Amino acid sequence: MKRVYALLMSVLLVVLSGCGKSSAKQTLAALNENGKSFNYSVVRPKGCADDIEKAAKDIRSRLRKTYGVSVTVSYGEEKDYDGNYEILIGNTGRAESETVLEILKQNRKSCQFDFIIKTVGEKICINALRDEVISKAAEYFAETYCGNKNDWEKLNSATEVIYEAPFKEYPHKIDGVELKDFTVVTVRDMEYIYGRELESTVDYLSGSQGYELKVVDERSPKVKNEILIGDLERSESRGVTPEKDGWIIKAVNGKLVIKGSDSVCLADAVSEFLTQIKEKEKNGSYIDLPADYELTGKKQQSAGRYSLVWNDEFDQKSLNNHWWVDYSSQNKYGDASNSCLGGTLTQKAAENTKMTGDGCLTIFGTRNGKDFTEGSVSTWDTLQLKYGLIEFRAKLPVEPGCGTLWFNGSKLGYACMTEYDLLENFGSAKSFASNLHRWWVQSSGTGHTSLDIPEYSKLKRYNFKDSIDAEADLSTDFHIYTMEWDESKVSFAVDGKVYFSYSLDATENPDSRRLPVYMIMSCGMGSADYGVAATESSPEYVEMKVDYVRIYQRSDNGSQLLTRDNKDIPNYNNRDMTHYVGGKKVS
Structure with missing residues (x-):
């Protein structure tokens, strides 16, 4: 050797x-x-x-x-x-x-x-x-x-x-116990807005010190040494409350509690923990937090940090049709096609939505014999965004219900544009796919490319497996679905962990990847050429519940949020910008 x-x-x-x-x-x-x-x-x-x-x-x-x-x-x-x-x-x-x-x-x-x-x-x-x-x-x-x-x-x-490789060990400690012996505990449905900071911390320690901090969700058995991130059911976490617009890092009974008054503050707190580690190592030292350690701070407002710029928590009595309207590019209200059983599939758009007082928007599809309906909502000509970190907390429909969360620039007057599919489950409750579609106008009609090619077909598919409940699927409970998009890359995450990233720099017509888009959410079943085929024994009702939609953006990378309130949504093609809800004109 x-x-x-x-x-x-x-x-x-x-x-x-x-x-x-x-x-x-x-x-x-x-x-x-x-x-x-x-x-x-x-x-x-x-x-x-x-x-x-x-x-x-x-x-x-x-x-x-x-x-x-x-x-x-x-x-x-x-x-x-x-x-x-x-x-x-x-x-x-x-x-x-x-x-x-x-x-x-x-x-x-x-x-x-x-x-x-x-x-x-x-x-x-x-x-x-x-x-x-x-x-x-x-x-x-x-x-x-x-x-x-x-x-x-x-x-x-x-x-x-x-x-x-040359290696220098820094024995970081919390209450006398080395950091490498701690387990990080989060909620199961961790948000990526702070999960990305945790990922950076784990990656840094792996690179700097050669060990991987173990990360589990709070359903896992308690262990002696834990770093508790966010609002957990652990008693040490429940006993710590940050100030409004603030965060706290506090040692409690041998555990380190990291909390924020909101998700952005929590991200700041996790980032601060990593900053302390880096600064100590830069000076040839290591953190040694005492048993009574406590550090607090306020929300950062810097250009390179994400801020919450728009959200809908769906906690009102009815759907806010100021923002959520019918999708008017394709699958318009009343459009009908053949169902997989030989009947019809009718688009009901926002008519197939409801608010039941549970703090969620419910989008649903129905089956009546061989006939089906599908529901959808969008921010068509009410809100468009360019770049950002967008998070949906949702519970997908049972099989063979088809749920989608996606972004489109169709019929906004672009000669070439990109459709971003965060989630299409194609009727499966165990998996879904993400995708990027590029569409353009050409003399022979519409041109199209996507990531449905051998190089990406497996990489862009997310297969769900619960580490604790083997019977669970994506319709069992809520999960966080995230897309982070900037000028050079788009990443997709579930429960705070990225499963697929795609570089936008080396793609054909990269500027088509950098145009504002609107959001669409839908739920249905019964299509003749899409997803798992329904049968005559399939459920007569499927639903997708959405707990919230949150848009975070930075001010240093050309992000845009265009809204009907600001009257800055462009109209390049002189289109009819009238809004409809359930096929009825609302503005």
Whole structure:
């Protein structure tokens, strides 16, 4: 084995020293039998980080230039077989990738920044625990072994290189107990507005100190050392109350309570906790919070922070039709199509909504024999937004009910625009899909592209699995569904955790991704060509409940909130901006 001690500076790896053991070695054949292609294909994980993708292609380019032959790059999805020589980058799903990762973990405890390059049979494995380290390892491999034929010949059947990153431990403590021994406890339906700050804290400690803080929801059994985030049923949490427009971090009975008077204040509190950790480490020290520790603060009002700019909590007696009206682009009130049972599916728009006094908006669909109805509401020409963090707290319909939460710019006069689908469950209560559709006007009609392609079909699908209640699905209780959108990226999250992100920078016509859109919510069943098909034994009624819709925006990235109150909703196509509710004119 060869152990490398090095410094990672930006993207450069500088080898300081090394040692090795001699063993029986066999050189690695570079070319296949006919000499027309490279013997090894380069394999990276499906949906890998951009830096890993770039590093994999750099390896291919260097080898192609060195040997003057074709080099294959793949995702390694095909079944493995004897004689399948591969350079495996990261967690490819191959057994060899897992094997070398275990070797790396066993090498030393603090291995978060370490990487390994090892030959295992017909594979050359490059792996690490973190994506950014995998990309650095692949860059090192390209620089060290792919620049010329002599470099490649340094590799052999016994090659094993382990890079041990410089590491300084900071034993952060709360009431005398090290932070790494704490468990973070949140509500089950955590909001991403503060969940993103928790994610940053966990990621930072993982990168800085090499351990992952465990995060659970409050249904999990209590443990001695806990960081309690938000309004929880734990007695220590109930006994702490922040001031209005403020937050508090307080040690109580060996636990650390972090609370805010609202979601933005809670985000500020979690952010402050991370700031303290960073500042201590910057000064070569660590936090050591005493048993009576308490810190309070007020809501921040800075350009780079999110603020709540619009919300509807649905706690009034009737739906606020100042904002929520019929969707007037497609599926208009009264539109009818064939149902999956040979009857009709009729759009009832806002007529199929109700407020029952439970603090929720209910959108519903019905079945009468072979005939169905569907309900929907939108902010069509009442509110449009560009960029922001938008959160819906909702309970999806039972199967085969179809629930949707999405954003559209259709028929606003754009020559090219993007539809953002936060949630389409296609009649399933166990999963849903997110998507981006690009639509444009062309001479032959309407052009269209989406993420319904092999590269993204699995990545954009969310499959629900409750860690505690195996029988639960998305219709059992409420969950938080979030879309965060800015000029360069859109991310989708459930209960405070991102499951899919998509870069907008490298897409075709990126400006079409940066136009204001309106919101739509719908519920129904029975379509002849959409989702799980209903049957004559399907429920006669399905509903989606929405507890609230909240829009947060920053003031530093060109965000916009256009409303009928401000009279700033543009009319590029001279459209009729009359509002309808249940097919009836209201303004």
